[in-house]
Structure formats: C-alpha cells, structure tokens
Amino acid sequence: MAQFILRRLFYGFLVLYGVVTIVFLIFNLLPGDPARMMLGQRADQEAIEEINAELGFNESIFKQYVLYLNDLSPLSFHNKINLSNEELELKYGSSFSFETKNFFVLLKKPFLRLSYQKRKKVSSILLESLPETAILAVSSILIAIIIGVFFGLLSALYSDSWFDKLLLLVSTSGMALPSFFVGIIFAWLFGFVLSNYTGLNMTGSLYEVDDLGKGEFLQLKNLILPAITLGIRPLSVIIQLSRNSFLEVMQMDFTRTARAKGILFLPLILRHILRNALNPVVTAVSGMFASLMAGAVFVEIIFSWKGIGWEIVDALEKYDLPVIMGAVLIIAAIFVMINIVVDIIYGLLDPRVRYS
Amino acid sequence: MKNWLTSLSRSIQFSMLFIFIWIISSIATLVFVDKDYPKLNLSDKLLSPFSSSISSDNFYLLGTDELGRDVLISLLEGATNALMIGLFSVLIAAILGIFIGSAAAYYGDNSLKINTLELIIKTISLATTLLFAVFIIPWTQFEFFSFWLHILFPFIIVILLFIIAKKIGQLSVLTKEITLPLDLIIGRIIEVFESLPTLFILVALSTLINGSWLSISIIIGLTSWPNIAKFTRAEFLKIKQTTFIEASQALGLSKSSIIIKHFLPNAISPVLVSLAFGVASAVIIESTLAFLGLGLNAESASWGNLLASARQNIEAWWLTLFPSLAIFLVIYSCSAIGEKLKI
Numbered sequence A: 001m002a003q004f005i006l007r008r009l010f011y012g013f014l015v016l017y018g019v020v021t022i023v024f025l026i027f028n029l030l031p032g033d034p035a036r037m038m039l040g041q042r043a044d045q046e047a048i049e050e051i052n053a054e055l056g057f058n059e060s061i062f063k064q065y066v067l068y069l070n071d072l073s074p075l076s077f078h079n080k081i082n083l084s085n086e087e088l089e090l091k092y093g094s095s096f097s098f099e100t101k102n103f104f105v106l107l108k109k110p111f112l113r114l115s116y117q118k119r120k121k122v123s124s125i126l127l128e129s130l131p132e133t134a135i136l137a138v139s140s141i142l143i144a145i146i147i148g149v150f151f152g153l154l155s156a157l158y159s160d161s162w163f164d165k166l167l168l169l170v171s172t173s174g175m176a177l178p179s180f181f182v183g184i185i186f187a188w189l190f191g192f193v194l195s196n197y198t199g200l201n202m203t204g205s206l207y208e209v210d211d212l213g214k215g216e217f218l219q220l221k222n223l224i225l226p227a228i229t230l231g232i233r234p235l236s237v238i239i240q241l242s243r244n245s246f247l248e249v250m251q252m253d254f255t256r257t258a259r260a261k262g263i264l265f266l267p268l269i270l271r272h273i274l275r276n277a278l279n280p281v282v283t284a285v286s287g288m289f290a291s292l293m294a295g296a297v298f299v300e301i302i303f304s305w306k307g308i309g310w311e312i313v314d315a316l317e318k319y320d321l322p323v324i325m326g327a328v329l330i331i332a333a334i335f336v337m338i339n340i341v342v343d344i345i346y347g348l349l350d351p352r353v354r355y356s
Numbered sequence B: 001m002k003n004w005l006t007s008l009s010r011s012i013q014f015s016m017l018f019i020f021i022w023i024i025s026s027i028a029t030l031v032f033v034d035k036d037y038p039k040l041n042l043s044d045k046l047l048s049p050f051s052s053s054i055s056s057d058n059f060y061l062l063g064t065d066e067l068g069r070d071v072l073i074s075l076l077e078g079a080t081n082a083l084m085i086g087l088f089s090v091l092i093a094a095i096l097g098i099f100i101g102s103a104a105a106y107y108g109d110n111s112l113k114i115n116t117l118e119l120i121i122k123t124i125s126l127a128t129t130l131l132f133a134v135f136i137i138p139w140t141q142f143e144f145f146s147f148w149l150h151i152l153f154p155f156i157i158v159i160l161l162f163i164i165a166k167k168i169g170q171l172s173v174l175t176k177e178i179t180l181p182l183d184l185i186i187g188r189i190i191e192v193f194e195s196l197p198t199l200f201i202l203v204a205l206s207t208l209i210n211g212s213w214l215s216i217s218i219i220i221g222l223t224s225w226p227n228i229a230k231f232t233r234a235e236f237l238k239i240k241q242t243t244f245i246e247a248s249q250a251l252g253l254s255k256s257s258i259i260i261k262h263f264l265p266n267a268i269s270p271v272l273v274s275l276a277f278g279v280a281s282a283v284i285i286e287s288t289l290a291f292l293g294l295g296l297n298a299e300s301a302s303w304g305n306l307l308a309s310a311r312q313n314i315e316a317w318w319l320t321l322f323p324s325l326a327i328f329l330v331i332y333s334c335s336a337i338g339e340k341l342k343i
Helices: A002-029 A034-039 A045-055 A061-072 A085-092 A122-157 A162-176 A179-193 A220-250 A253-260 A265-277 A279-302 A308-317 A321-349 B002-007 B010-032 B071-107 B116-136 B144-171 B182-195 B198-205 B213-240 B243-250 B255-291 B303-312 B317-342
Strands: A075-079 A096-099 A103-107 A207-209 A216-218 B113-115 B177-179
Touching: A002 A061, A002 A321, A002 B182, A002 B198, A034 A045, A061 A075, A122 A162, A122 A220, A122 A265, A122 A279, A122 A308, A122 A321, A162 A220, A162 B317, A179 A220, A179 A279, A179 B303, A179 B317, A220 A265, A220 A279, A253 A265, A265 A279, A279 A308, A279 A321, A308 A321, A308 B198, A321 B182, A321 B198, B010 B071, B010 B317, B071 B182, B071 B213, B071 B255, B071 B303, B071 B317, B113 B116, B113 B144, B116 B144, B116 B177, B182 B213, B198 B213, B198 B255, B213 B255, B243 B255, B255 B303, B255 B317, B303 B317
Parallel strands: none
Antiparallel strands: A075 A103, A096 A103, A207 A216, B113 B177
C-alpha cells in the first residue's frame, strides 16, 4: 500500500512538473512587451531595460525556466551575490532557511512571483479571489444535488409518465446549454425584465461597496443567479444519474422485501432506497467539482462575480502574465491533488487497483 | 433505407435533419452570399425582425444589430464558421488522438524495445524540433500556405532525424536494448493536458493567433485530443484481448496492417461517439471565445460575437434569441447523435 501511495505521489509530481513546463512555454510564446505595458506608451529605453533586467527578461530562455522552477519549488537555492537578506524576506516571506558558503537554501511556500500591475504577490491576489469562486462552486453543487436528487426520485417514482418525459427533455437540453448562454438568459430575464418582482441585480459580487462608500457589506442575494446558472449542467447530470440509479434500486429484492413487510412509503424511500441509490451520484459530484472551479469563468464574467476567472480575464486585458500563470497552476494543482486523493481512496477500497 | 430512418426516435430524426440543414445552409452561404453585401449601415441599427431598411431597399427578416448588420446574414456566416471550425478541429484532434491512443494501447508498458543510443538521439531531436517549432514559427502571421510550410518543415526534419537515429542505432557499438513504458509515458502526458484548465490555455493562446477560422481550429484541436486518445486507448485495450488479434499476430502480419485492418474497424464506433461530442464542444469553445472577444476576428461573424453584442443591447431580444437557439440546436443535435451512436 505504501508503495502504491508513493508511486501515485511520484506520478502526480511528474504531472505537475509537466504542467509547469507547458504553462511556462505557452506564456513565453505570447507576443507583447510586459515592460512597455507596465510603463505605458511614453516609456524611455533605459526604464524599459531596467524593468527587463528586474524581471529577468534579458536572460536566455533556459535560465528563465530554471529560475521559474526555483521560485516554484518548495526547496530552492539562491546565490548570495544577487540577493540580500531583505530581498529574500520580501520575496519569499518568512521561510526556513540556512546558508552555505555561496548559497541560501530555502524551504518555502511556492513563490508565484509579483503581479506586474498591482505590485502585489500573486499568491495573495489569488487567495482573495479563490474563496469567492469556491463559494460559487459549492453553492451551485449543493443546489444541483438537492434539486437533482429530488427530481430524480420523482421521475423514478412516476417513470414513463408525462412528467418523467418532460424532465428527460429538460435535463437533456440542460446538458446541451453552454453556461454563458444560460447566464445571459437568466441575467436578462430575472435581473432585467422581472427585476421589479425578484429584486435581483443583473451583475454583482458577494461583497458590494455600499452607496455612501462606507466599506463593503455582504450581499447574499447576488449569489442566487450565478449559482443557479453554474448549477444547471450538474443538475441535469444528477437528475438523469439518480433517476436511473433509483429505478435500479427499486427493482432490487430488498426493496420488495421491505414493501412486503409493510413499511411505510417515506421510511422506505429514506432508509432503504436513498442510501443505496446515492453512490453513483457521489462519484459524479467528486468528479464535477474540479471542472466547476474552472468552468465558473464565464458565469463570473457575465455576473461580474469577482472570483478567479474574473481575475484571469482582467489580468489578460492588462497583460499581467504572473497572475494568469499562477491561476492556471493553482487550478491544475487542485485537479492533480483531487485525482491523487481519489486514486488513493479507490486503492484503499479495492486492492486490485493497487497492482495495476 | 426507409425502414432504417423510421426506426429512429423522433429526436434523432430531428437532430439529423438539423445537422443536414446546418451543412446545406453553410455551403449555400459560402456559394451564394455576396461578399460585398453591405455590412455596416448605421442608419439601420437595432431594427426589430420583419422590418425593412430605412435608407435602402433591404428587408431584414431577423432584424439588425447595433451596427446595422443583418442578423440573418451574420447567423448564416456564423453557421459556416462554426461548421468549419467544428469539423477541422475535430479532424486535428482525431488524427492526434487516434494515433497516440492506439500507440499507447498497442505497445503497452513492456513490449516496445528500443536501442539506448537510438532513444537518446530521438528524444533530443524531437525536443529541439519542438522548441524550434514553438519559438521560430511566426505564429502571429498565420497564413494558410505559410502554415503548411511551417508545420511540414519541422515534421519532415523529425522524420529524417528518426531515420538517421535508427541507422545509427543499428550499426552502433551500444546495442543494449531497454523497454520503453510507452503506455505509462503517454498516460502521464494525457494527465498533464487534462489537468490544465483548457479554457484558460485557449484564452491565452488566442492572443497568439490572427483570428482566422483555421488558426482557431488548430488551437482547439491541439488542446482537445486527450479525450479522443483516452477513448481510443480504452477501446484498443478491449480488442487487444480478443483471439483474432492473437491469430493475426501469430500469422506474422506487420504492426501497421494489424492496427489499420484489425484494430481500427472494430474500435471505430466508440471513437465516432467521441468525435460527435468533440464537434459539439468545439462549437461551444468557439462561441465562448468569440463571446469574450478573443476568437474569430471582428470581420467574420460568429454566434458568440452576436451574443456578446446582445449583452450590450439587452432590450434587443432578437440578438439573444436567434444565436443562442442556433448554438443550442447544434449542441443538442450533436450530443443526441453521439448518444445514439453509443448504443
């Protein structure tokens, strides 16, 4: 088992290394001059060269790559000649370090560099926006689970009725709808046409600055539309999954036995059917979550929800490459880690997985 | 023939009809729609459907957008672009995915033996050619002919270097052979591509390209092959255990003829399913990029462009309704046909 976990971790590390390499290559391909973007149109040549030297753009591409890896890796080496103690503290924060004759050896959190525009650490920018995306993703998945399982149960109970057929049509269309299109329709319908009745806004974030500018306050009603929009696709999947799974469980012997014993309808559903039927739903939800985090981008743009996707598009407009690279890396790292954990859980549950 | 058609369910018949209409109207748009048709007409901006032009004798069946462009014409041109991008990107993804997936499944982890020196030379030549292709090609000037030149040139160099590597490997002093775990390596590469958030990568890459339908299909194709590779690999692994493959290996058929004559015909229908879904997702990606203003360039129409302009003019319902209906119908039809092929 220990060998299996170690092997899985090693593969995960390899995948992360590949992700970092590809991200580095892609973002070094992009045309454009970050120094000129930072300084504006009228910058003089010396200032541009200074910025380029500071960001390391005048080095060769391979040296830039190695430096980037050094910044990202938790264990890093730094030449004493180039770096003073204060700079070390400023860039890498409080970290465990020891010195050799020529080098600092650091044990640190991965350093995602500084944003070009905001002159802040990318990690702190992303830490501000990541929770907002997480809240959006979690609430949409909750909506999808609760409504989806309920409707799945209903359409399994009344299978082949008009209700079941209608729900099948609706959920199949729900899977075919791109989320940005649902977003526009919802924003238009509930935030614009019906806004007098619903009291909702077309756009808005979780924290709004109030009209007098006296700081931010929580605006929970802005969560409703984006969460429903994001939840439509998982909702459709869950309806169909849970319907099929309910139908399967209802034909099992233990359900018949429980009915024959004269159990009431509600306890039968809650105690016997629901528990057994929810397994495929749980598996699907764990797989959906990571893709929801990345798929939230368009919903965030349409509703101006200030999450990680909004941050990325904003950074792209300003050519703020470290922010985009950091966001892509964080999402990829979350995905890889979820995969590793799921694989290890499968390995714990099923011994055959360990030896394949 | 008639029997086969009537045996299908209503929704599949509808989907096939719609796909047929999509293809026919795209071809008709390419052939018949006048390129000099007045694109901008600011005096006609935001006219509702079934209204005639104020300044000329045009009649707008589906209304106009905020720059006075005919929505019907934009819709038709968007259909053409979506069809071309969908088909071409899936073609690229299919070529890459089927090739890589079948190689991974056919060789597995312990049947590809390769000379050490040959392996080293091949790795170095592949890496340098890739780097060359990535950094030297002028990606921003993306013309049709220069594209083929720039793709073909590294490709030919790689093939030449591989042949040289094989010759050196045969006559060299280092004859020690090692087994290459091809399935493991390809599995990790697929995992890398899957864990990258594809849309962000596409958003970044779309600043590189010039916005022609060809360049967009290429970046969509290059990021969506892992799915097809996974399908192909799983299907090949199933077929690999059957007796007719064993028999054909025992008869001494060559690898390529086993793969092409025996593996592919048996694996093709599940792969076709993933292709049908691939067209749907390519259309979604294309319209999403256009919606963000990053896809096709401004002169060529796209359903996503139309939706983006609908967002600016929220009270013009015809700008939202028609393009979103078109996107929805295309995706619904593609996935319905994909589901049908699955069974």
